[in-house]
Amino acid sequence: MxxxxxxxxxxxxxxxxxxxxxxxxxxxxxxxxxxxxxxxxxxxxxxxxxxxxxxxxxxxxxxxxxxxxxxxxxxxxxxxxxxxxxxxxxRAPMLELGEWLGTLPAGTPALALWLDGVGNPHNFGAILRSAAHFGVAGLLLPPGSTLALSGAAARVAEGGAESVPLVRLPALPEAMQQLRDAGFGLAATLVDGGDNLFASDVPARLVYVMGAEGEGMDRELAQDCDAQVSIPGTGAVESLNVASATAVLLAHWYGRQAR
The missing domain is CATH 3.30.1330.30 (Ribosomal protein L30/S12)
Structure with a gap:
């Protein structure tokens, strides 16, 4: 001993x-x-x-x-x-966007999450856990983001933090152009006012853009995306939190690819 x-x-x-x-x-x-x-x-x-x-x-x-x-x-x-x-x-090194795109096999389905303002470590950990479960290829962080893996987030992720790379984005117009050039569609996720998620087209290469826990995502960024989607529900609660909403979004994409 x-x-x-x-x-x-x-x-x-x-x-x-x-x-x-x-x-x-x-x-x-x-x-x-x-x-x-x-x-x-x-x-x-x-x-x-x-x-x-x-x-x-x-x-x-x-x-x-x-x-x-x-x-x-x-x-x-x-x-x-x-x-x-x-x-x-x-820490695992953070990848630059072009470097990350180069790791993806050409022409294959891929799903990524663009985290616009997510900061709570428990929500971040829960997102990482769902992302690992559904095979998300990367978590994209905008310029100036202070989001980083913490011990608390890694514990909540239950091992998922090691399966999903973090990717640093360049300035917004360049980031969107690089993603679109690589065949990705961008879908803004809104609490309300977007198209019904379950009735929307789901491209094989997709980036879900997720907003902050409290104030939601930037409206200008949402309008610059190719689609805006919302998760329908009963209305018994105002909305899902960002981690729960992420799990629904990822499951929907994953289920469509499995057909």
Whole structure:
């Protein structure tokens, strides 16, 4: 058994290129897809058997790990929702739009999300989870966006954060032109006033443009899109939140492609 050290481990001095992950699925997904990004691992003693492959990799690659008490894990993660494991990791690099488009096989269906003002980490995590489930090819972030993956978002995503790349967009006219040149249609998603989603055409290459949680999406941006769609419902509630709406939109596109 690795040595147990008393006291709370000191902060690792993380910069913008580093991230503290916690939660079993988030850490395991990181290890499965980008083990070289792992910088330090903290775990509860009860997880030693379950994490044997990861611990052996750490030993072989000289990556430090420590068995710590529950209270130390709570402090490291700044939450009790860590499921016994915390990791310091390097962030996945954000792609430029042209670079991302170059990774897509020519002529194949592809779905992307343009996040115009989404900021809540739990909503972001839920969006990532749905995006991974339905095979979204990328999350597109406008210029100046401060949205970035956090530990909280990665935990809510339940491993989905490692499956969906983040893409930095250029200025709006250039971004739209590049996407259209690559065969994408752009659909603005509105709380109301758009065409019925379930009666609308769904192109094989599509970008759903999602607005902010509170004020919705920019109306000028919505008008510049090729289509404007809304999710019909009973009217018993004013609207779905952005994460729930995203899941509906993605399921609709995915179902149409599966026909």
């Amino acid at each position: 690795p040595p147990r050290e008393g006291g709370t481990p000191p902060p690792p001095g993380r910069g913008n290129d580093e991230l503290r992950l916690y939660g079993w699925n988030a850490v395991q997904a990181l290890f499965d897809k980008r083990p070289q990004a792992l910088r330090k691992l903290y775990l509860a003693e009860s997880l030693i058997p379950r994490l044997q492959p990861m611990l052996k990799w750490c030993v072989s690659n000289r990556v430090g790990y420590r068995v710590v008490e529950e209270g130390d894990l709570n402090k490291l993660a700044a939450t009790t929702h860590h499921e016994g494991v915390v990791a310091d990791v390097l």
